[in-house]
Amino acid sequence: MWNKTPLGHGIGLRLPHFSHILEHGVQGVAWFEVISENFFEPGGRPWTVLERVRQEAPVVLHGVSLGIGNTDPLSEDYLDALARLAQRIEPAWVSDHLCWGSFGGHNAHDLLPLPYSEEALEHVVARVVRVQERLSRQILLENVSSYVKFGSSTLTEWEFLSEVARRADCGILLDVNNVFVSARNHGFSANTYVDAIPSDRIGQIHLAGHTDRGSYLFDSHVGPVPDGVWELYRRVVARVGPTATLTEWDEDIPDYATVAAEARTAERLEKEVLGDR
Numbered sequence: 001m002w003n004k005t006p007l008g009h010g011i012g013l014r015l016p017h018f019s020h021i022l023e024h025g026v027q028g029v030a031w032f033e034v035i036s037e038n039f040f041e042p043g044g045r046p047w048t049v050l051e052r053v054r055q056e057a058p059v060v061l062h063g064v065s066l067g068i069g070n071t072d073p074l075s076e077d078y079l080d081a082l083a084r085l086a087q088r089i090e091p092a093w094v095s096d097h098l099c100w101g102s103f104g105g106h107n108a109h110d111l112l113p114l115p116y117s118e119e120a121l122e123h124v125v126a127r128v129v130r131v132q133e134r135l136s137r138q139i140l141l142e143n144v145s146s147y148v149k150f151g152s153s154t155l156t157e158w159e160f161l162s163e164v165a166r167r168a169d170c171g172i173l174l175d176v177n178n179v180f181v182s183a184r185n186h187g188f189s190a191n192t193y194v195d196a197i198p199s200d201r202i203g204q205i206h207l208a209g210h211t212d213r214g215s216y217l218f219d220s221h222v223g224p225v226p227d228g229v230w231e232l233y234r235r236v237v238a239r240v241g242p243t244a245t246l247t248e249w250d251e252d253i254p255d256y257a258t259v260a261a262e263a264r265t266a267e268r269l270e271k272e273v274l275g276d277r
Contacts, residue, residue, distance in 0.1 A: 002138065002201050002203045003138075004243065006241075006244055007030055007060075007092060007244040008031060008244065008245075009244075010060075010244065010263060011032060011249075011259050012032070012033050013034045013049070013050065014259075016253045016255075017253075018049045029263060031058040031092070032053050032057055033061075036082055036096075037064060040081040040085060059089055060094075060095065061091045062094075062095045065101065066078065066131065068096060069112075069114045074131065079131065093137070093138070093203065095142060097144050098114065098141040114160070124168075125167045128164065132169075138170050138171055140204055141164060141170055141172060142206065145177075156188070157193070158193045158196040158197055162198055162201070171202070171203035172203065173202075174194070174205050175206035176207055176236060177209070180217070181217040184217045185216045190232055195239065202240050205236060206245075207225045207229060207230075207262075208249070208250075209223035209229075221248045223249075224262060225262060237270050237273045
């Protein structure tokens with residue numbers, strides 16, 4: 001089981017907001033998610049900002065290149081760097097993506113979906129266990145958006161994600177926008193997906209914008225959170241209760257106040273759904 005810590009509603013720490021944070025502090029933002037790999041090398045302005053943030057708010061580490069689904073061996077150098085960073089920052093938790101991104105030493109620099117098969121499931125679970133042992137902590141795994149699927153899959157994505165969490169005893173970072181995007185792209189029910197995820201494993205939620213490209217939705221992380229994603233978020237909150245929620249905005253990033261306002265919208269909706277719970 002994941003030991004849930006409801007931090008409230010946060011935002012990602014992004015370069016365009018560095019000057020604002022150094023001058024004004026976090027200004028009421030409850031917590032921040034930082035891209036782990038950006039801070040593997042200490043020093044410089046990014047670390048000055050991170051240390052300022054860490055003085056005022058909790059921080060979560062979110063990786064993009066762990067490669068938990070890769071067939072290449074786990075990188076010991078990567079795990080060493082991540083462990084050092086976690087020791088120094090003392091994050092609320094560490095997360096990464098349920099995906100693969102490299103083969104034979106060649107990195108695609110993308111978060112690619114896995115075949116949802118028993119073979120892939122056993123492979124991923126063993127690697128998650130290894131990572132958690134190395135870090136001496138549970139991790140969260142995030143569902144990714146997808147645009148293709150494997151004919152060899154024998155499980156649904158939500159069955160696969162739930163089984164990884166159960167067998168490896170890790171948590172789930174439920175990206176509501178990614179569920180919405182993939183549901184449209186592949187023709188499954190987003191409601192069925194979120195209703196099937198074990199609520200006691202969901203430690204964090206992601207919200208973001210996407211781009212409608214006609215024949216498919218693209219997980220662009222641009223613009224405010226769309227209405228359909230907000231509605232799905234309401235459904236999740238009604239099931240799982242107060243959960244640390246992050247609003248992502250990674251393209252055409254507006255000013256700090258605009259991004260922080262999206263986090264406050266999520267907070268307001270959570271309160272509307274839960275009332276006095």
